[in-house]
Amino acid sequence: MTFVNHYPKAARLVKANFIVAFVALAIGGFFGLIQALHRTDVFRGFVSSVEYYDVLTGHGVLLALVFTTFFITGLYQWGVTRTMEREPENTTFSWSWFVMMVVGTVMTATAILAGLVPGSGMSAAVLYTFYPPLQGHPLFYIGLALLVVGSWMAGGDWFWSYRKWRANNPDARIPLQTYMVIFTWLMWYICSLGVALEVVVLLIPWSLGIVQKIDPLLPRTLFWFFGHAVVYFWLLPAYFVWYSILPKLSGGRLFSDPLTRVVFIFFLLLSTPIGYHHQYADPGISLVYKMWALIMTLVILLPSLMTAFTVISSMEHGARQRGGSGYFAWMGALPWGRPAFVGCALAGIMFAAGGFSGMINASLNIDMLVHNTAWIPGHFHLTVGTATALTFMAITYWLLPQLTGKELKFKGLALAQPYTWFIGMTLMSNALHRQGLAGVPRRVSEPEYAGISYDVPFGTMAEMNWQVAIGGITLFVALIFFLVVVGGTFWAGAPATNVDDTIPPPLSGPEHSPKVLDNLKLWVGVAVALVLIAYSLPLAEMVMDGLFSPGAFPAPV
Amino acid sequence: MHVHRFEKLWIGLSLLLIAGFIGIVLFGFTVMDLKVPGIEEGRQVDPTTxxxxxxxxxxxxxxxxxxxxxxxxxxxxxxxxxxxxxxxxxxxxxxxxxxxxxxxxxxxxxxxxxxxxxxxxxxxxxxxxxxxxxxxxxxxxxxxxxxxxxxxxxxxxxxxxxxxxxxxxxxxx
Amino acid sequence: MSTPESAAPGKASGPEAPSEGSKEISLDEFEPYGTLAVTGSYFVLLLVLYALLYFVEFATHAPHIID
Incomplete structure (x- = not known):
């Protein structure tokens, strides 16, 4: 008896979300392979250098927005259902948010993919940041809006369960997994308001031709109101896995439930008011706010550094219970033969490296060296591309038997997959970082410019290009492994007899922490106040001179 | 609240690191003249004209x-x-x-x-x-x-x- | 070397059947020296790499924005 037997309705919903996520992952991952080969001039036969931007848009949207959102709603539905011990309150409502997200995704994907079909008259090669005045087809923006609104309703579904649970348990502490879900979604409601306003108030009317001109700075600023917090929307579900499941996979228990709650509070408070650090190189954003972003962004290192300690110590607890000893040797006692553990652990190691390059990005003036260079994709392929994506893939191996009642198929491939991903990403990411230091730009189909010779600090340009290409191929192979394991389990997995789905209680439980940590109203209030401090004046200034001015004409792509 | 003494030490080190990075950036900004755009308030223009x-x-x-x-x-x-x-x-x-x-x-x-x-x-x-x-x-x-x-x-x-x-x-x- | 992901006996204290050397370690007994060693090494690495990138890679590669 496992999740699928106790909560069949929720299990079906989770599986549906995961299937959409994995289809997006498959297509987006293939686009990534095309880009890795095209950029490096290893093979430019898939698409032209102009169509590259359609592919790049598809890669970004399908992976960073679609794969993540659907996997997260699935994962969080699982977490809420099992810790609230309730099926979704109303099945029709649950499926309606799912369907809304799917319809939105199909609309957006259609607009993007049509750009690869000659004569379709439709395209949206605006990349996943869709900065105007570059203009995509209206379907692109309307679809994105539906995806976001659907995710808001998903959160509503979980709050509904939480309220029902709270009515029956007036004095209980919020169970940790639901706590993490709630705090992620509170942050998500705050930050996605920025992108929703941008898309609904500005971009949709403009793409439909209702208004003609647009002020590029205002939507860009609203995008980054959302655009940095969205990285925590990707990351916190990985933290959810690392805090609540990884300790158990390591053979131990979570070291501290109280500090986990503190960390999630930090992210709710600090994720949104730091978006300006993506605009360090922009005119029209005053230095005061750039300085504010510098300080707040570096302060948000704290919850991640605390996470490092809590998660590593929980793993150490497992290793020592398994007989490990020494200062470093204990790591050898961890279960390096279990795919779910291996994926999460390797994702954590890559996150440590990605954390470093993120500290550089955050640091105001040194960002001028790497801003919009290949360093940036080098960085976020370690964070969202590995810390998040590899954790999601790895935990799928542990969740599938609970969701399907079937044994995981092809366990050897499942074990090889995270190691393969790790090797591929090591090759690709180190080379992208070094290319960025030399000034090679990101988001460009042909980075070799006739009049420019890059001064490469370490290695050679040819060597780095080969590492990117081989890394990209290796990552694609790892992706195929994953899809084969998941597909094989869905269609041909043997019935599971004894599914391991228990999670032991933390070493230090919620009883060791003050109840104020569970005071949702308080923390939302502080978070909103910090956002108002950071954004009200600059946004007011941009809006006062006219919502759409100084306006530029649209440039369809 | 139960916080292990090693964890307290680590939180202290983390705060030190954060302060150190902010210090380095501000030192670079003021003493070494490593700056960013946007110091001078630029005027706006109408892109169409x-x-x-x-x-x-x-x-x-x-x-x-x-x-x-x-x-x-x-x-x-x-x-x-x-x-x-x-x-x-x-x-x-x-x-x-x-x-x-x-x-x-x-x-x-x-x-x-x-x-x-x-x-x-x-x-x-x-x-x-x-x-x-x-x-x-x-x-x-x-x-x-x-x-x-x-x-x-x-x-x-x-x-x-x-x-x-x-x-x-x-x-x- | 792969342990079956889902066939392990469901025991609350750990994912695998007790093997030699496995034991329960309570909150009071647990001293995460290993974690201190790992995070401490990371701390040093961060400082060194940051300083290297800032003062060597960045500061010496003019031109810079000076105003």
Whole structure:
């Protein structure tokens, strides 16, 4: 008896979300392979250098927005259902948010993919940041809006369960997994308001031709109101896995439930008011706010550094219970033969490296060296591309038997997959970082410019290009492994007899922490106040001179 | 609240690290003159009429003093003016102030491998000052995706010794 | 070397059947020296790499924005 037997309705919903996520992952991952080969001039036969931007848009949207959102709603539905011990309150409502997200995704994907079909008259090669005045087809923006609104309703579904649970348990502490879900979604409601306003108030009317001109700075600023917090929307579900499941996979228990709650509070408070650090190189954003972003962004290192300690110590607890000893040797006692553990652990190691390059990005003036260079994709392929994506893939191996009642198929491939991903990403990411230091730009189909010779600090340009290409191929192979394991389990997995789905209680439980940590109203209030401090004046200034001015004409792509 | 003493130590070290990084950045900013765009409050322009603007209608280099020149530059799909069709020629070891804007979409200005980096946004003027220490040729890349031929948008800056700087090509004030 | 992901006996204290050397370690007994060693090494690495990148890679590669 496992999740699928106790909560069949929720299990079906989770599986549906995961299937959409994995289809997006498959297509987006293939686009990534095309880009890795095209950029490096290893093979430019898939698409032209102009169509590259359609592919790049598809890669970004399908992976960073679609794969993540659907996997997260699935994962969080699982977490809420099992810790609230309730099926979704109303099945029709649950499926309606799912369907809304799917319809939105199909609309957006259609607009993007049509750009690869000659004569379709439709395209949206605006990349996943869709900065105007570059203009995509209206379907692109309307679809994105539906995806976001659907995710808001998903959160509503979980709050509904939480309220029902709270009515029956007036004095209980919020169970940790639901706590993490709630705090992620509170942050998500705050930050996605920025992108929703941008898309609904500005971009949709403009793409439909209702208004003609647009002020590029205002939507860009609203995008980054959302655009940095969205990285925590990707990351916190990985933290959810690392805090609540990884300790158990390591053979131990979570070291501290109280500090986990503190960390999630930090992210709710600090994720949104730091978006300006993506605009360090922009005119029209005053230095005061750039300085504010510098300080707040570096302060948000704290919850991640605390996470490092809590998660590593929980793993150490497992290793020592398994007989490990020494200062470093204990790591050898961890279960390096279990795919779910291996994926999460390797994702954590890559996150440590990605954390470093993120500290550089955050640091105001040194960002001028790497801003919009290949360093940036080098960085976020370690964070969202590995810390998040590899954790999601790895935990799928542990969740599938609970969701399907079937044994995981092809366990050897499942074990090889995270190691393969790790090797591929090591090759690709180190080379992208070094290319960025030399000034090679990101988001460009042909980075070799006739009049420019890059001064490469370490290695050679040819060597780095080969590492990117081989890394990209290796990552694609790892992706195929994953899809084969998941597909094989869905269609041909043997019935599971004894599914391991228990999670032991933390070493230090919620009883060791003050109840104020569970005071949702308080923390939302502080978070909103910090956002108002950071954004009200600059946004007011941009809006006062006219919502759409100084306006530029649209440039369809 | 139960917090292990090692964890308290780690939180202390983390705060130290954060303070250290902020300190390094501020030291670089103030003492080493490593800055970012946006210090000077730039004026706004109407992107639809900027090409007939007093200064941007005649992009190029202007002299302010013997040690200070300024460059008005237009970035548009898919060239820098000046910079792309002819290199932008500037004197070494001289204060140069750039003013850049775009009439169409967002562009980027990057001198690869250096600290010169700015977003060029229609409606805004990106302004910053620099000094080129060496007389040599520097590349310019548009690093903000700007459309189908984005990968062709590049330019060149020829930096020459101040004694060899030809002032006959300057734009008159 | 792969342990079956889902066939392990469901025991609350750990994912695998007790093997030699496996034991329960309570909150009071647990001293995460290993974690201190790992995070401490990371701390040093961060400082060194940051300083290297800032003062060597960035600060020495002029031109910079000076105003």
């Amino acid at each position: 900027v090409l007939s603007d007093e200064e941007f209608s005649r992009p190029g280099v202007r002299k302010i003093s013997d040690d200070h020149y300024e460059v008005y530059m237009i970035a548009q799909q898919f060239i820098f003016r000046p910079g792309s069709t002819q290199p932008l020629t500037l004197p070494a070891n001289t204060r140069i102030t750039f003013h850049m804007t775009a009439p169409d979409v967002m562009h980027g200005f990057e001198v690869p491998g250096s600290g010169l980096n700015a977003t060029i946004i229609p409606g805004q003027i990106a302004t910053f000052s620099t000094r080129f220490p060496e007389a040599k040729s520097y590349g310019i890349i548009c690093h903000q995706y700007c459309g189908a031929a984005h990968h062709n948008m590049q330019g060149k800056i020829n930096v020459v010794p101040p004694s060899e700087f030809d002032e006959s090509n300057l734009i008159s004030q």
